[in-house]
Each structure stands twice: as C-alpha cells, then as structure tokens.
Amino acid sequence: MTTLKSVLDTHTTEFAESAQAMRTKLAEITAEHAKATAGGGPEKLERHRARGKLTARERIELLIDEDSPFLELCPLAAWGSDFQVGASVVTGIGVVEGVECMIIANDPTVRGGTSNPWTVRKSFRANDIVMQNRLPVISLVESGGADLPTQKEVFIPGGRAFRDLTQASAAGIPTIALVFGNSTAGGAYTPGMSDHVVMIKERSKVFLGGPPLVKMATGEEADDEALGGADMHARTSGLADYYAVDEPDALRIGRNIVRRLNWTKQGPTPREKVAEPLYDPEDLLGVVPSDLKVPFDPREVVARIVDGSDFDEFKQRYGSSLVTGWADLHGYPVGILANAQGVLFSEESQKATQFIQLANRANTPLLFLHNTTGYMVGKEYEQGGIIKHGAMMINAVSNSTVPHLSVLLGASYGAGHYGMCGRAYDPRFLFSWPSAKSAVMGSAQLAGVISLVNRASAEAKGVPFDEEADAGLRAAIAEQIEAESLPLFLSGRLYDDGVIDPRETRTVLGMCLSALHNAPVKGTDNFGVFRM
Missing domain, CATH: 3.90.226.10 (2-enoyl-CoA Hydratase; Chain A, domain 1)
Incomplete structure (x- = not known):
C-alpha cells in the first residue's frame, strides 16, 4: 500500500503551541495584505469611486x-x-x-x-x-x-x-x-x-x-x-x-x-477522477514547530495535499533526511522532494539527483518542500565528498527542464536552498508558509561565525579582544539576520510569489499545476558533468 498513514497527534500541547504560533504569524500576514488591498487609502479610494470608476x-x-x-x-x-x-x-x-x-x-x-x-x-x-x-x-x-x-x-x-x-x-x-x-x-x-x-x-x-x-x-x-x-x-x-x-x-x-482566441493547453490533461486527501488540511497549522530546530515529518504535509494521501516513496531507507516519491495533485502527476531532518548529506544529494533524472525521463513536474539547514559540514563529510555530491544535486536541479514548484515550509538555508530549487533556480512558482525562514545560515550561527573571525583577527594582531563589544555585536547581527530571514521581508523583495496559508497549499499548488500545463511538459537527459 502507498497510502500514507498519519501519526500526527493533534491533541498534544506541542501541536497546540505550533498551531497558535502559526495563527499569530498568519494574522500578521493578513494585516499586510489588507494594506495592499486598501491601495492609496480611504481618501484616494473615495475620490476614485466618485469618478464612477472601479x-x-x-x-x-x-x-x-x-x-x-x-x-x-x-x-x-x-x-x-x-x-x-x-x-x-x-x-x-x-x-x-x-x-x-x-x-x-x-x-x-x-x-x-x-x-x-x-x-x-x-x-x-x-x-x-x-x-x-x-x-x-x-x-x-x-x-x-x-x-x-x-x-x-x-x-x-x-x-x-x-x-x-x-x-x-x-x-x-x-x-x-x-x-x-x-x-x-x-x-x-x-x-x-x-x-x-x-x-x-x-x-x-x-x-x-x-x-x-x-x-x-x-x-x-x-x-x-x-x-x-x-x-x-x-x-x-x-x-x-x-x-x-x-x-x-x-x-x-x-x-x-x-x-475567440481558440486557446488550447499544450501540456497533458489531468486525471478525471481526483480523490481528496484523507486528512484534514486544518492540521497543517500545527505541523511545523514554532522552533525550527525541532524536526518534523514532511510526510504529514504530503498526506494533506496530495490526492488520496497516496504517496509512492522512492528510496525510503536511503538518505532518509530527504523524502522523495511520486503522487498526484489535483489529477496531475508530481515528483516530490521534501526535507525531513534538515541537513542534506551525500546520500540525500545522490538520491535527489537520481530522482530528478527519473522525473525528467517521465516528463513529471517536481515539487520541492523546503526545510533544510543546508549541506552537512565537517571533516568526515568533506572527505566523503559532500561538495561533489551537493554539486551533483544542484547540477540536476539547474538543468532539469520539467516544471518545478517550491514551497518553503520551515528553514531554507545555505546551498540547501539552491539544491531545493530556491528563487535563483527559476521554479515556475515559489511560495512560503508564514513559518519559513531563509538566509545564508541561521541568525545565531552567522553571528557566531563573525564573532570567531573577529576573535581570530584580534589574536593575530596581538590586541585584546573586547568581550562586551563582541556580545553586543553578536546580538545586533543576530537580530538583523533574523529580521531579514522572515517571509514578510523576503516576499517584499519578490523572493517568493506570496506567503500562503498552509491550509490553502493544495489549492494554490493545484492552480499552479493547471496553469503551467498551458505549456508543454517535457524533461531532458542533458545534464552537466556529474563529478563522481
């Protein structure tokens, strides 16, 4: 059986806290949407209407x-x-x-x-x-x-x-x-x-x-x-x-x-019979923990957006920090790549590369669900070829010609953002949940790196290191990076196509899939050189 079985417990304190945090963020987004809808404000709107205009x-x-x-x-x-x-x-x-x-x-x-x-x-x-x-x-x-x-x-x-x-x-x-x-x-x-x-x-x-x-x-x-x-x-x-x-x-x-245009779509038509997901989309409010350091299972998201909650998982036991598999969404076939535990290792990178190639062979659009802190660092992983394997995944994403869709659920940091088809990699559409964050790295990590560099510089010059000033600098940098990682900031700069209510994810993706099928959907077997 390929039907996902949800194990999400919606009655726990943790779920309730996560759902409440999401509702608070949604309220902030809604308030900003209202500003856009208000246009130039009541006075300008009244003047516009007085002219008999819509x-x-x-x-x-x-x-x-x-x-x-x-x-x-x-x-x-x-x-x-x-x-x-x-x-x-x-x-x-x-x-x-x-x-x-x-x-x-x-x-x-x-x-x-x-x-x-x-x-x-x-x-x-x-x-x-x-x-x-x-x-x-x-x-x-x-x-x-x-x-x-x-x-x-x-x-x-x-x-x-x-x-x-x-x-x-x-x-x-x-x-x-x-x-x-x-x-x-x-x-x-x-x-x-x-x-x-x-x-x-x-x-x-x-x-x-x-x-x-x-x-x-x-x-x-x-x-x-x-x-x-x-x-x-x-x-x-x-x-x-x-x-x-x-x-x-x-x-x-x-x-x-x-x-009178006589317009016809050039892509494949969806399946006629479409089954709704087996699980309530309302649950999506509490899937992502308010603390993004806490992992969550992206299958719980998949189970609430794909047709019939039916997901045929690919390489389930290999590279388990990345979930890959096949599903239908509003009758359209999709290949899904979803981050599970945040970090991408060599196994996940190789798994993703193969999966992307298979999707191109099958002319199947790809959906990327982001929650990654990036590719793994450290001596063991560098010696194991993480650069080569991460580059392999990015190569596959860069040269894939089937349509890509991306949704930032949680973290989307570093080169992991690239490998999961971030904005620079031209997904047809990219949306964020209010819980998402994206930057070169987490705010605390970035502030810590700068602190270490400054400390090493002081030691090299033989001058005393000002601990108090360093603490203040770290706090200021962390605050700045945190603010610049949030969906409102990123969406304001057009780094996504909108911040969406998690409960509307299936509808939004369905509309995007339908729209992109106005064009042909065709994969490629022409990728760059994969460094083995």
Whole structure:
C-alpha cells in the first residue's frame, strides 16, 4: 500500500503551541495584505469611486469567470520599502472564459498607478510567468507611466516590460490591453504593443505626451481627447480595436476577445477522477514547530495535499533526511522532494539527483518542500565528498527542464536552498508558509561565525579582544539576520510569489499545476558533468 498513514497527534500541547504560533504569524500576514488591498487609502479610494470608476480588484472580479478563484501573486511586493505594499499593481492568474490568464492591473489609487522600482520588478516577475507557462496576458491599464522621482531606477530597466510584451506576442501568446483611464508616456506603450486593445468612451486617454508637454515641446494647443481620447484612437489613429461605452462593457469585450482566441493547453490533461486527501488540511497549522530546530515529518504535509494521501516513496531507507516519491495533485502527476531532518548529506544529494533524472525521463513536474539547514559540514563529510555530491544535486536541479514548484515550509538555508530549487533556480512558482525562514545560515550561527573571525583577527594582531563589544555585536547581527530571514521581508523583495496559508497549499499548488500545463511538459537527459 502507498497510502500514507498519519501519526500526527493533534491533541498534544506541542501541536497546540505550533498551531497558535502559526495563527499569530498568519494574522500578521493578513494585516499586510489588507494594506495592499486598501491601495492609496480611504481618501484616494473615495475620490476614485466618485469618478464612477472601479478599483483594480473589482475590475479583476468582473473580468474572471463567475465564482472562479484568483491566485494573486506577489501581493506583499515593496513591503519594508518607502513604497505602498503591493507596489501599485495587482498581478495574478485568473480564469477568463475557461482560459487561465495572467492579469496585470494598475492600481490608480496609488500615485495614479505610476510605476516605482518595485512595480517594475513585480511586472517582470509576472512576465516571466507568462513566458514560462504560456499564459495569455490581460493588462488592465490606468497608469501615469513612471513615478518620476524614482526615474533613475525605473526608466532604463523598465523598458524590458515592452520587450516582454512583444516577445510574448512573437511566441504566439496573446496580449490584451483594456484601457480604463490615463495611459501616459511609458504607459502608452502597453496598449501600443498589445495584440488587442479596448478603449472606453470619454475615459481612456493614451498619449506619449499630454497637453502640457506638447505645449512645452511644440507650442501646439491640444486637449486630452484630441491627443489621445478613445474616440480619436478608434476613428483616426486606429490604436483602439474595440470601443467600449463604460468599464463593465470594456470587461465584457475583453472576455469576448479571450473567448475567440481558440486557446488550447499544450501540456497533458489531468486525471478525471481526483480523490481528496484523507486528512484534514486544518492540521497543517500545527505541523511545523514554532522552533525550527525541532524536526518534523514532511510526510504529514504530503498526506494533506496530495490526492488520496497516496504517496509512492522512492528510496525510503536511503538518505532518509530527504523524502522523495511520486503522487498526484489535483489529477496531475508530481515528483516530490521534501526535507525531513534538515541537513542534506551525500546520500540525500545522490538520491535527489537520481530522482530528478527519473522525473525528467517521465516528463513529471517536481515539487520541492523546503526545510533544510543546508549541506552537512565537517571533516568526515568533506572527505566523503559532500561538495561533489551537493554539486551533483544542484547540477540536476539547474538543468532539469520539467516544471518545478517550491514551497518553503520551515528553514531554507545555505546551498540547501539552491539544491531545493530556491528563487535563483527559476521554479515556475515559489511560495512560503508564514513559518519559513531563509538566509545564508541561521541568525545565531552567522553571528557566531563573525564573532570567531573577529576573535581570530584580534589574536593575530596581538590586541585584546573586547568581550562586551563582541556580545553586543553578536546580538545586533543576530537580530538583523533574523529580521531579514522572515517571509514578510523576503516576499517584499519578490523572493517568493506570496506567503500562503498552509491550509490553502493544495489549492494554490493545484492552480499552479493547471496553469503551467498551458505549456508543454517535457524533461531532458542533458545534464552537466556529474563529478563522481
């Protein structure tokens, strides 16, 4: 039998404490999500509504199929920076007329929907997902272009957004722009470079330079409508392919465009019959201990996210700090690599390498569940070839061509983060639980290493070592690294695609698997040289 049998005791004090710690962290994340949803705040929102306009999220809700979910991506972008949480743009995957689309919606309540450095980075991430997974892209445009005070960080890299649109079109990926208001300067190029453009009567304004700039540059007097109104673009310039009477009409036309795309997925279809996991996803709140030094069995997570809790484990008795095996998730086959006890030894590295090769041979996507402190160090392990074996695993991850998904459950430190397909290794999607931490190493270890280096330096110079100053430095460094290891900090810098409620892991992964199957799913047998 390959059905997992859970041994998680949900009635212990330890479980209750872990679940409560997770709920506390979830509350913190929810509060930050609320800031993103609030946009520019009550005053700006009221002014926006007074103009008879919908918010970015209301537009998305009317665009996607009724009662279908919307997987918002990178909602915490710009957290901890000088800019509004969410980076003045909403991005995510929604189903429109049965087609999974990437939706990118400017939030005009935040500085007129202008693009700051984090807006640019968030848009790039959305475009990467578009290209990797062949998702039609719908831009809900209302943007004043670059946030001018930050132009030095926006102008030069920001041009990539337009290149991405044209490359998507060249790759046969449809690009659609629905223009809801001002689309000025750089913002004008989004409709200008999209395959399909919808403009709204007396609302859409698309021009490279508005009346003040035109007056200054050429001396010409012109109003908004003559320069870039919807009527002009529909009748004269030809930029508008469709003319809508209001916002709901524009969204209706957008849905019709998608309906006429004749879009088909290129990846395999899921199995028709899907069994729910045997165990309650509510239990996932208490699986990860509040102290990440305490190990937990990742099979308890697997049992609550895969179909029927059915998991065919591979090499169960070998390299037991890494759990590997095959399962289905919402009808899609997946290979799973999940850290068990944190440390990766040579055996785990070799096991992972073989498993990744097998997944590529079988054209099966891979799911990485992180809880690792990295590869084992020490004389015995260095002499045993841990560098070679760790490199072998990283080589396999780097060159694998089946889609990868990553979820950071607990620790994700050091090169173990790389071997488990961290952000730098381009997983199709990467999410974090509120319990996750990621850094070059744990905060106490990093502070201790710096202390030892400083102590050795003092001894080499023959000067006294200040123990009191060292203790203060260690505490400060540990505090800094701890803060920089947390999900809010990492998500704010787009090192993940969102911090998710553990109970929603199966749903989120199912939506990602469905989305990535818009593109072909094909493995490779072309890996780099494995050092034996």
